Amino acid sequence: MLSGRQVSILLLVCLLLSLSGCWSRREIETLGFVMAMGIDKAQEEGKLQLTMLVAKPFALGGGEKSNPQEAAVWIFSSTGDTVFEAIRNGNSQSPRRLFFAHNRWVLFGEELAREGIQQALDFWSRDGESRRTVHVAVAKGTTASQMLQTRFELERQPSEGARGILNNAAKALSTVVTVRLNEFLQSLESPGVSPVASRADIVPRPKDPDVRGEVVEEVIGSSARITGAAVFKRDHLVGWLDQSETRGLNWVRSEVRSALLVIEDPGNPGQRIGIEITRARGQSSVEHVDGRFVARIKVEAEGHLGDTTAFVEPETDIWELLEKRMAQAIREDIYAAVSKGQKLQTDFFGFGSYLYRSNPRLWSQVEDEWQDLIFPTMAVEIDVRSQLRRTGLVIRSDKLTSR
Amino acid sequence: MWSRLRKLWRNRQEEKTASPKREETLSSQLEANADRIKTEFGDSADIQIRRLRIGRDGQRHALLISIDGLIDKKYLTEAVLLPLVQTDIPTGSGVEVFQYLKEQMLAVAEVTETDRMARVLMALGGGDSVLFVQDVAKALIFDTKGWEQRGIEEPITESTIRGSKEGFVENxxxxxxxxxxxxxxxxxxxxxxxxxxxxxxxxxxxxxxxxxxxxxxxxxxxxxxxxxxxxxxxxxxxxxxxxxxxxxxxxxxxxxxxxxxxxxxxxxxxxxxxxxxxxxxxxxxxTFTMFLDTGEDYCSDYLIASLLRPLRFAAFVASLILPSVYVAIVTFHQEMLPTSLILSIASQREGVPLPTVFEALMMETIFEVMREAGVRLPRIVGTAISIIGALVLGEAAIRAELVSPIMAVVVAATGIASFSVPIYSFGIAPRMLRFVFLLLAGSLGLFGVIVGLFALHIHLVSLRSLGVPYFEPLAPLVVSDLKDSLIRAPWWSMDTRPRLVGEKSGSRRQRRHLRPGRFPTERREKER
Structure with missing residues (x-):
């Protein structure tokens, strides 16, 4: 059989195994799953306050064991000089080890965001446990800890509720930006582009009515609305984009998946037509002409007629007019976004990074004054090609004959 | 060490079975032979010694010896006893009579002649009858085997729906x-x-x-x-x-x-x-893939056979590592599952006192005990065991929060997967190794599972069956034999024999023109 030598080699190999691998066994029920985390300035000068949303598994699934009245999350906060210290301090309040691999959100309070978030971000890029796929958002006009106390309908986990709204709005409206930590860190680091983040506002939450409209729950809580975008310059929050400005940014970044544009009916003044965008593509370039920089934005959009408030009979001339107005609406979105960016002196479109890639030598000359001087004054040409494809299941509107 | 043990054992055997010596011959005296046989069998109760006087005149003595229960009595009576007693036998010396009996009189298909005692004893044990004739130092051995035996029945462990219903028997x-x-x-x-x-x-x-x-x-x-x-x-x-x-x-x-x-x-x-x-x-x-085939694969449609084989392979892998992968993910790699799933598992683990790996080991052990109890018991009681075990015990354990429901699901799924391995003796290996993998997963996580899989794979590819690599045709890769490995290609496309086994006459099984759309008749018409 085996000789003594062979046995000892075998044993050595077995010992080798214990040097490597995952010697960090932790039972699942000893973990506190952090679902979202908010970062604010602490009351104490110079410190950070961390607010964490920890899922309560026993309040969730489990069928008979679960209690629908019980809140599905536990919210608590801790402070520290750095994010890491605040997390470790948080472990003194939590009976379960805080576990960040399933974290969905990193939310910054407006006050902290305006002062800069570089120091708060460092931990997330170093730590191996948390993912770079977490969403980055800024709470407008409030603190992150306030924002994390809001509730959502249909989802018991606020983090999932917020994520659902974000995804849904991105798919249907394109009036939000979906920014993951990885993209945020990348645009923070790359030359010529400023980062943006999702923007969250607190709105009053309506009373809970039952099906007959009678109020069941009197307490009015608050809910979060996720829409628009938070605009940074380097790591400082400098301003906000509203819905159409955000859509304008998405046209340029080619991130419009679907959207709804409302334009005026060319045949019936005062009446409106809703156009569903089904496909859109945006391209931008920066050219240096006669000592001046010109940004050229090219957008191709396709859509179909979604609904109308008046009677529409699609004839060729009306159709062309509709397409023109559709292009005009898109152009207006983009203008709004560009002028906001120029006003805030921050190039979140990434025109600078385009220049950096296409003409690095020129970029190195203008790099220092790009954000403050060149971008705010540069000319922007917008070329929109729009096409209306279909009218839905009917060609013309149903006519009311009994009038 | 092994060979030394075997040698020791062999030596002991040789001492025990010393008699009778191969050279011992028969005696010409009937009673001497009878006594010898009696002592050899130790006066066993089932030895039948019939003393006869053969021929119508009853001049010559003879002995007919057989073992009760091993012989067909009716056949012995009709083919041997009746002719011996009722017909005339020419007079002559003993040897002449003996030759006459052997060659002309007895209507038995298989008659042999011997003068060795050892041969006689063996024949008796095998269900033959032996005839001694007075004054002749030889014996006649008749093939009169006939004992109770099971008829050909449907194979129990490898039944098929469309295939043959014949199974091997004990004979x-x-x-x-x-x-x-x-x-x-x-x-x-x-x-x-x-x-x-x-x-x-x-x-x-x-x-x-x-x-x-x-x-x-x-x-x-x-x-x-x-x-x-x-x-x-x-x-x-x-x-x-x-x-x-x-x-x-x-x-x-x-x-x-x-x-x-x-x-x-x-x-x-x-x-x-x-x-x-x-x-x-x-x-x-x-080879490895043969153990995942069933007889059904070859007599049902090749499409379904090709889909079922990977399924069986997946079931084999699942029966090996499903519990250990679950344990590894739940105790080491909580980041690997989708959030909603991990929260659901966490909520089910809530309140369970045992660590996941012990929970799994306990459940697997209970499962093995139940399986063992169910197999050994008579069929009617066996069902009761499975009801008590699966329904009552499982349900109660979950309600008492001794085990989490998802663990019960994992163990049950593993059990079902292990039953879909067609050859019983092949399913035993994953059954045992499952516990090794559980320990690896509980101590080293997925890394341990992977280490285990590597070790297992090294072992499997190094196995040989009569010199043919166990993983043939996958490793070494034999492209033409892949047709009958994890898939079962249509019969008309499998036109070579397995390379490492039937290489010798690897040529053909099916003519090319037997492929679909090229029937021989059609071809002949075209040629005309």
């Missing part, structure tokens, strides 16, 4: 006939061996001449001839003496109850060993 002669009926060519060779000093078990080495590699047949002959033991009790017993991998949990001889499977293997150039006394016969060389 080796019936089994050789079952094979001959499927392969009528005279090239089917049956070599018989008698192995076991005491049991004298009949064993047949079956192969098709011209298809089976001679070196392979020689090797099996060599291994069979090397066996020197008291008894061979069945195919599992024999397998341990002739296997290529005595320390492996994986079988390299495939046991089968199905004659059509054995015949199929013979036609591919494989070797079959039939053992008297068991319906399970051995096939080799056997």
């Amino acid at each position: 080796i002669r019936t089994n050789t006939a079952l094979l001959r009926r499927r392969i009528r060519s005279p090239r089917l060779r049956v070599e018989e061996y008698t192995i076991g000093r005491v049991s004298q078990t009949r064993i047949a080495l079956v192969y098709v001449d011209g298809l089976a590699e001679e070196r392979m047949v020689d090797e099996v002959r060599r291994r069979l001839e090397g066996i020197d033991v008291d008894a061979i009790q069945g195919s599992g017993h024999l397998e341990e003496y002739i296997t290529d991998a005595p320390y492996s949990p994986f079988p390299v001889w495939m046991p089968t109850e199905r004659p059509d499977r054995a015949a199929g293997a013979l036609l591919e150039g494989r070797i079959v060993i039939l053992i008297d006394g068991t319906p399970f016969q051995l096939v080799a060389p056997a």
Whole structure:
């Protein structure tokens, strides 16, 4: 059989195994799953306050064991000089080890965001446990800890509720930006582009009515609305984009998946037509002409007629007019976004990074004054090609004959 | 160490079975022979000694000896006793009478003559009858075997829906006939061996001449001839003496109850060993993928067979590592599951006192105990066990929060997966290794599972069955044989024999024109 030598080699190999691998066994029920985390300035000068949303598994699934009245999350906060210290301090309040691999959100309070978030971000890029796929958002006009106390309908986990709204709005409206930590860190680091983040506002939450409209729950809580975008310059929050400005940014970044544009009916003044965008593509370039920089934005959009408030009979001339107005609406979105960016002196479109890639030598000359001087004054040409494809299941509107 | 033990054992056996000596001859005295036989069998109750006076005149004494229960009495009476007693026998010397009896009088198909005591004793044990004639130092042996035996029934462990319903039985002669009926060519060779000093078990080495590699047949002959033991009790017993991998949990001889499977293997150039006394016969060389085939694969549609084989393979893998992967993910890699799933698992683990790995070990052990209890009990009680075990115990354990529901799901899924491995003796390996993998997963996480899989894979590819690599045709890759591995290609496309087994006459099974759309008649018309 085996000789003594062979046995000892075998044993050595077995010992080798214990040097490597995952010697960090932790039972699942000893973990506190952090679902979202908010970062604010602490009351104490110079410190950070961390607010964490920890899922309560026993309040969730489990069928008979679960209690629908019980809140599905536990919210608590801790402070520290750095994010890491605040997390470790948080472990003194939590009976379960805080576990960040399933974290969905990193939310910054407006006050902290305006002062800069570089120091708060460092931990997330170093730590191996948390993912770079977490969403980055800024709470407008409030603190992150306030924002994390809001509730959502249909989802018991606020983090999932917020994520659902974000995804849904991105798919249907394109009036939000979906920014993951990885993209945020990348645009923070790359030359010529400023980062943006999702923007969250607190709105009053309506009373809970039952099906007959009678109020069941009197307490009015608050809910979060996720829409628009938070605009940074380097790591400082400098301003906000509203819905159409955000859509304008998405046209340029080619991130419009679907959207709804409302334009005026060319045949019936005062009446409106809703156009569903089904496909859109945006391209931008920066050219240096006669000592001046010109940004050229090219957008191709396709859509179909979604609904109308008046009677529409699609004839060729009306159709062309509709397409023109559709292009005009898109152009207006983009203008709004560009002028906001120029006003805030921050190039979140990434025109600078385009220049950096296409003409690095020129970029190195203008790099220092790009954000403050060149971008705010540069000319922007917008070329929109729009096409209306279909009218839905009917060609013309149903006519009311009994009038 | 092993060989030393075996040698020791062999020496002891030789002392025990010293008598009778091979050279001992028969006596011409009837009573001397009778006494000798009686002492050899120790006056056993089932020895029947019939003293006769043969011929109508009743001049000559004779002895007819047989063992009750092994012989067909009616046949013995009609074919031997009646002619002996009722017909005239020419007078002459004892030897002349003896020759007359042997050659002209007795209407028995198989008669042999011997003068050795050892031969007589063996014949009696095998169900033959022996006739001694006064003054002749020889004996006549008649084949009068006839004992109670099971008829040919449907194989229990390998039943099929569309395939043949015949299964091997315990009688080796019936089994050789079952094979001959499927392969009528005279090239089917049956070599018989008698192995076991005491049991004298009949064993047949079956192969098709011209298809089976001679070196392979020689090797099996060599291994069979090397066996020197008291008894061979069945195919599992024999397998341990002739296997290529005595320390492996994986079988390299495939046991089968199905004659059509054995015949199929013979036609591919494989070797079959039939053992008297068991319906399970051995096939080799056997490869990994063969153990995941069923007889059904070859007689049902090739599409469904090709879909079921990967499914069975997946079930095999699941029966090996499903609980350990679950344990590894839940205790080491919580980041690997989707958030909603991990929260659901966490909520089910809430309140369970045992660590996940012990929970899994406990559940798997209980499952094995239930399985063992259910198999050993009579069928009616067996159902009760499964109801108590699965329904009452499982449900109560979950309600008492001793185990989490998802663990019950994992263990049950593993159990079901292990039942879909078609060959029982092959399913045993994952059954045992599952526990090793659980310990690896509980201590090292997925890394441990991967280490285990690597080690297992190294072991599997190093196994050989009669010199054929166990993982053939996957490793070494034999492209043409992939047609009958994890898929089962249409019969008309499998036009070569397995390369490493039937290489010798690898040419053809199906003419090319038998492929669909090119029927011979059609072709002939075109040519005209």
